[in-house]
């Protein structure tokens with residue numbers, strides 16, 4: 469089997485998402501996705517990654533991954549480069565699943581559970597409520613709606629708004645600390661102990677400010693604090709962890725197993741969080757989760773993207789032995805039916821992955837013809853990247869496709 473075409477699709481309606489479709493000479497195609505700054509990811513996919521993919525066997529997932537990674541790592545393989553690799557890796561696993569007739573979780577080693585517990589990020593139930601002030605004034609109301617749906621863990625971010633000018637997260641005033649805590653207090657009063665609360669701080673504070681907030685949160689029975697500071701400095705992150713009894717989670721901001729190795733070795737987190745469409749795809753996320761397992765840590769995927777990431781996470785979570793729980797965003801996934809079919813069902817606070825081959829789902833074909841569609845295609849023989857010859861000289865991407 470040979471990859472013959474690399475296609476990307478973006479829709480203005482869902483502007484953070486880019487889908488990649490890899491077509492093959494055997495009529496099997498694979499679907500992948502990455503999220504955020506999609507224009508630069510698209511450039512990397514077509515201008516560079518296509519040189520490594522076209523004409524190659526899509527079943528050689530590890531070799532294709534490492535070829536692209538080595539080419540990029542000389543100048544830092546995170547950011548757009550890793551988003552591109554992530555989307556492509558997901559599409560390669562989709563092809564493998566369709567080729568073997570198995571859902572991706574079977575190819576990862578099968579199911580460790582029948583269904584996966586989801587938590588909800590934010591108290592928004594629909595997109596229009598997303599940034600509503602009312603949610604923070606009366607957090608109990610949407611929380612009770614989530615409880616009725618069987619979702620009993622919610623993650624909120626009541627402090628990041630206080631990390632802006634003039635202090636930029638290096639100081640939080642007693643008034644702002646109190647205002648943030650007030651949201652947590654109102655929520656706790658409304659739901660009692662029927663719901664668990666996690667706090668995301670989006671890496672907006674420095675270590676002393678993060679410790680101050682974490683300690684102030686301790687009386688409210690918080691399940692975890694996510695990204696209290698920047699996770700790049702693992703020992704600084706470990707300082708926050710050592711200073712509070714609340715579990716610390718890290719981090720959607722880290723990419724590849726190498727970044728997570730620093731977190732694990734420095735005992736800098738209690739929960740390992742990674743995003744499959746940012747950190748390196750299905751291949752890399754499985755490795756990151758396995759490394760967390762060696763350090764006796766649970767894994768929880770980041771899931772704030774589009775429908776393919778949502779599906780990928782459900783397939784990984786059913787398989788990963790050391791799973792914590794799966795993130796979900798109700799105001800996002802309620803709208804995914806416009807783009808992808810079928811979708812995994814969420815019922816009574818649990819998601820059940822699809823059983824079809826590969827991802828088990830496809831983009832709706834009419835998306836390609838929509839007025840807001842931006843389509844780009846690279847075909848075999850087309851080389852957009854003037855550096856492509858350099859990679860071949862270096863020995864990467866040169867192996868002939870298997871017959």
Ligand SMILES: [Mg+2]
Pocket residue numbers: 668670694695720
């Ligand atoms: Mg987060």
